[in-house]
Amino acid sequence: MLHLVTKASCLVALFSATTANVLPLHSRGYRYLNTTINSPHSRGGWRDGCDIDTDMDQNWPGHHSPPGSYGRTVKYNLEVSERVLAPDGVERKMMVFNGQYPGPLIEANWGDTVQITVTNNLKNHNGTGIHWHGLRQLGSCQMDGTNGLTECPIAPATSKTYTFRATQYGTSWYHSHFSAQYAEGLVGPIVIHGPTTANYDIDLGPYVMTDWFYTPFFTVDAAAAHAAGPPTGDTVLLNGKMVSSSGGSYEKTVLKPGKKHLLRLVNTGINQYFHVGLDGHKFTVVAADFVPIVPYETDSVVLGVGQRYDVIIHADQPKGNYWLRVGTGGGLCDGPNAQAENIRGIFSYVGAEEGEPTSEGTLPSGCYDEVIIPYVKSTVPKGDIEELELTFNGTGANGPLVQWFINDSQMKINWERPTLQYVVDGTEEFPMSDNVYLVDSDWTYWFIQADTKQPPLPHPIHLHGHDFYVLGHGNGTWDGNADSLNYDNPIRRDTATLPAQGWLALAFEADNPGAWLMHCHIPFHISQGLGLQFLERRSEILGSIGDLGDFKNGCKAWKQYKLDNNIAENDSGL
Ligand SMILES: *[C@@H]1O[C@H](CO)[C@@H](O)[C@H](O)[C@H]1NC(C)=O
Ligand SMILES: *[C@@H]1O[C@H](CO)[C@@H](O)[C@H](O)[C@H]1NC(C)=O
Ligand SMILES: *[C@@H]1O[C@H](CO)[C@@H](O)[C@H](O)[C@H]1NC(C)=O
Ligand SMILES: *[C@@H]1O[C@H](CO)[C@@H](O)[C@H](O)[C@H]1NC(C)=O
Ligand SMILES: *[C@@H]1O[C@H](CO)[C@@H](O)[C@H](O)[C@H]1NC(C)=O
Numbered sequence: 113m114l115h116l117v118t119k120a121s122c123l124v125a126l127f128s129a130t131t132a133n134v135l136p137l138h139s140r141g142y143r144y145l146n147t148t149i150n151s152p153h154s155r156g157g158w159r160d161g162c163d164i165d166t167d168m169d170q171n172w173p174g175h176h177s178p179p180g181s182y183g184r185t186v187k188y189n190l191e192v193s194e195r196v197l198a199p200d201g202v203e204r205k206m207m208v209f210n211g212q213y214p215g216p217l218i219e220a221n222w223g224d225t226v227q228i229t230v231t232n233n234l235k236n237h238n239g240t241g242i243h244w245h246g247l248r249q250l251g252s253c254q255m256d257g258t259n260g261l262t263e264c265p266i267a268p269a270t271s272k273t274y275t276f277r278a279t280q281y282g283t284s285w286y287h288s289h290f291s292a293q294y295a296e297g298l299v300g301p302i303v304i305h306g307p308t309t310a311n312y313d314i315d316l317g318p319y320v321m322t323d324w325f326y327t328p329f330f331t332v333d334a335a336a337a338h339a340a341g342p343p344t345g346d347t348v349l350l351n352g353k354m355v356s357s358s359g360g361s362y363e364k365t366v367l368k369p370g371k372k373h374l375l376r377l378v379n380t381g382i383n384q385y386f387h388v389g390l391d392g393h394k395f396t397v398v399a400a401d402f403v404p405i406v407p408y409e410t411d412s413v414v415l416g417v418g419q420r421y422d423v424i425i426h427a428d429q430p431k432g433n434y435w436l437r438v439g440t441g442g443g444l445c446d447g448p449n450a451q452a453e454n455i456r457g458i459f460s461y462v463g464a465e466e467g468e469p470t471s472e473g474t475l476p477s478g479c480y481d482e483v484i485i486p487y488v489k490s491t492v493p494k495g496d497i498e499e500l501e502l503t504f505n506g507t508g509a510n511g512p513l514v515q516w517f518i519n520d521s522q523m524k525i526n527w528e529r530p531t532l533q534y535v536v537d538g539t540e541e542f543p544m545s546d547n548v549y550l551v552d553s554d555w556t557y558w559f560i561q562a563d564t565k566q567p568p569l570p571h572p573i574h575l576h577g578h579d580f581y582v583l584g585h586g587n588g589t590w591d592g593n594a595d596s597l598n599y600d601n602p603i604r605r606d607t608a609t610l611p612a613q614g615w616l617a618l619a620f621e622a623d624n625p626g627a628w629l630m631h632c633h634i635p636f637h638i639s640q641g642l643g644l645q646f647l648e649r650r651s652e653i654l655g656s657i658g659d660l661g662d663f664k665n666g667c668k669a670w671k672q673y674k675l676d677n678n679i680a681e682n683d684s685g686l
């Protein structure tokens with residue numbers, strides 16, 4: 113164990129009764145609440161010896177209890193199907209979870225086991241596979257929901273049950289990883305209840321934000337693969353709502369005067385950075401992705417696709433209605449959006465008069481990451497860093513053909529031959545286009561260098577199976593001076609921005625045997641190859657993940673389905 117900061121262990125849970133608790137799908141406020149140790153005046157407390165000072169990479173409630181013997185098993189069912197909905201008044205055929213958009217909230221307490229059965233009821237020849245964004249999947253890589261790496265797609269008319277431990281806490285989301293499918297509506301929020309670095313009274317729950325296209329996204333994505341620049345988004349949905357010329361409504365949130373409210377912001381979008389601010393109010397930012405941070409106060413935060421911030425809003429202003437404003441990066445760095453200037457939600461104080469807000473406010477623009485400081489300090493040991501070169505090709509025989517390459521290879525996985533299958537077969541050779549990088553050391557260090565011949569677009573880089581440490585980032589070409597990187601409590605999170613034509617230096621502890629995707633979270637880009645996978649501690653994978661019966665059955669069903677229906681995989685598959 114190379115963590116240089118030693119942390120006290122969470123106590124072993126003294127009880128071992130299993131409470132298999134089936135929760136209703138729209139459950140809100142499911143949280144362990146012992147007001148002696150976690151109250152509006154002591155949000156840093158939690159349970160069983162774990163609290164805000166615990167390093168969740170090392171410990172979590174019930175860590176030392178046998179699987180299934182601690183906490184609850186929280187069970188959900190998600191049905192994937194097509195449905196016509198009109199989130200902002202404009203009707204569109206979507207792909208959705210349980211007939212709703214966004215999908216139902218998945219919530220659990222820190223340390224619980226989560227068990228979600230996903231059933232594919234699509235009729236359009238699409239497989240599916242659901243990824244639980246940011247969840248570490250320690251020792252459960254076959255539950256990561258990444259088709260072509262950790263599973264075959266879930267064939268129509270079949271199901272898969274995902275079971276994993278919530279070793280982290282905070283806010284996240286789940287989404288399909290089958291080509292560009294999530295952008296058709298297959299997204300939903302996740303809340304893992306745990307301690308917080310500042311106090312609040314009321315948890316308002318998730319606030320999910322998605323840039324939205326009226327044209328089916330598979331069509332938009334296919335066109336973007338042959339276009340000179342990013343397509344224009346039609347609008348942005350806030351918790352699945354927005355006003356348009358066809359109707360719709362603003363998302364409304366209620367504030368209690370004098371109280372502090374926790375709001376969980378999530379960018380579940382496609383192509384846009386979001387700047388978020390509430391007129392007349394400050395945010396106290398307490399978490400970035402699944403990482404609790406040293407609280408700081410700001411007028412607004414900016415989120416790349418896949419990123420989250422938990423913020424506290426103090427309702428200390430005159431009773432009234434206020435606009436929550438959402439701005440985009442500004443078009444030059446993230447692509448245009450037809451409604452960029454009009455994206456709003458309403459925040460109303462209890463007792464305020466009915467009606468739309470008249471409040472005023474402004475937001476910054478640009479595509480970059482917030483500067484954050486993790487609350488639980490870590491020191492990263494120094495080590496050799498390797499380059500991953502990101503290049504681009506936009507020329508084609510018949511007009512533009514967009515291709516992204518990592519070290520000259522455009523990622524394209526094979527749905528019916530996932531990386532885990534190679535591990536089961538003991539095969540050493542991977543196709544070049546699987547973009548496999550072997551990782552066997554304790555710590556591993558990478559810098560992604562974008563060249564200057566590509567479009568000036570920043571990329572939100574997301575890693576599965578880990579939080580990574582951001583040792584540095586910058587514009588232009590990195591000078592290669594490893595001593596100038598930051599190893600002392602660097603930013604830690606699961607999604608970070610590679611600046612346009614710049615570089616991003618990352619490190620993570622290779623403590624989780626499995627096949628883990630790292631990719632740009634913009635569907636247009638991963639669709640055209642901007643990804644790679646780390647095959648981590650290959651020799652330890654099969655021993656650490658247990659039974660693969662479901663994995664094998666899933667692949668059998670998909671292969672048969674693909675054969676019977678002549679399915680073509682014509683993008684990266686991710
Ligand atoms: C709440 O926490 C306190 C302090 O740890 C403990 O004494 C008490 O038994 C707990 N209450 C419940 C209901 O678990
Ligand atoms: C998935 O469904 C979309 C929309 O109906 C379609 O465009 C796409 O071709 C389908 N994918 C596959 C692999 O059949
Ligand atoms: C993939 O193939 C489907 C069916 O032929 C087509 O509708 C879609 O446009 C193609 N997508 C891409 C990215 O080429
Ligand atoms: C870019 O694509 C074109 C057309 O497919 C091809 O001729 C050219 O070799 C590609 N360039 C690189 C650097 O791969
Ligand atoms: C990727 O390509 C760069 C540039 O050619 C090279 O220096 C680097 O070693 C390659 N990275 C890996 C992991 O092979």
Ligand SMILES: *[C@@H]1O[C@H](CO)[C@@H](O)[C@H](O)[C@H]1NC(C)=O
Nearest residue numbers: 478480585586587588611614
């Ligand atoms: C990179 O360039 C952008 C745009 O000019 C600038 O705002 C930013 O501060 C630069 N970042 C760094 C790390 O130098």
Ligand SMILES: [Cu+2]
Nearest residue numbers: 571632634637
């Ligand atoms: Cu990108």
